[in-house]
Amino acid sequence: CLITFTLLKERNNFSAQIDELLNEITQLKSQLAAKNAAESTMKDDLKLLLNERKHLRAQLKDLGVDLEKTGSEFKRKNAALEAEKKQLSNALDELQRKLENEKMATSVAIQRVKDDYAVITLDVDAFFARGSARLNQSIFSVLDKIADSLEKSPTRRISVEGHTDNLPIRSSSLVKIYPSNWELSAARASSAVRYLLETNKGLSPKRLLAIGLGEYHPIADNDTPEGRKRNRRIEIKLLPEGL
Known part of the structure; x- marks a missing residue:
């Protein structure tokens, strides 16, 4: 009986060990499956990363080409802009010399506001009769010289703006034509624009504006x-x- 009891006890212990080993095997299988799944996921992730790197390299290459094109285009436009500024400066220098040679510089002033922006101011009293928008012949040669300069700066827009003093128009005959200084200043600007277009066919009407500003933008004291x-x-x- 003692032998039988001992054998039964050993068998039970052996069965317990077998169960424990089976549990360990099951756990190892689960761990192995998890490891295999993780490796598979890592492989998929690596594949995605490699594809993404490939796309990024292609995008960087395209971006480099685009940046090169943009840089070249910027340099080209900047060079063209500098050439236009130089062209404008030369045209204004030439205009100034012509005006001085013909003793017109006192009636015409050239102001270079910026290297790409200039204002040519005409003394109205020298070129228009008082209260009139009809051009005197003395302005024709001045406008011709200005037109020559404008044609040498073909990208410039040209705004021709008429200004008056603050004295109202009192003549009954003139008031019928120009009810206020608005109309007179606009008519004078329009007369100058018409002359520029009619006698200088190289100027495009799309470049020109005729504006009447009346008495409301003085540069000096009206008193x-x-x-x-x-x-x-x-x-x-x-x-x-x-x-």
Whole structure:
């Protein structure tokens, strides 16, 4: 009986060990399956990363080409802009010399606001009769010289702006034509624009604006005769493209 009891006890212990080993095997199988799944996921992730790297390299290559094109285009446009500025400067220098040679510099002023923006101011009293928008013949040669300069800066927009002093129009006959300084300043600007277009076929009408600003943008004191004379003017503005 003692032997039988001992054998039974050993068998039970052996069965317990077998169960324990089976549990360990099951756990190892689970761990192995999890490891295999993780490796499979890692392989998939690695494949995705490699594909993404491939796409990124292609995008970087395209971006490099685009940046090169953009840089070249910027350099080209900047060079063209600098050439236009130089062209404008040369044209204004030439205009100034012509005006000085013909003793017209006192009636025409050239102001270079920026290297790509200039204003040519005409003394209205020298080129228009008082209260009139009809051009005197003395302005024809001036406008011709200005037109030559404008044609040498073909990308510039040209704003021709009429200005008056603050004295109202009192003549009954003139009031019928120009009820206020608005109409007079606009008519004078339009007369200058018409002459530029009719006698200089190289100018495109699309480049020109005729604007009447009346008495509302003075550059001097309207309380003195000298100030009012300065305010009676035509401004021809050479504007850069896009302004």
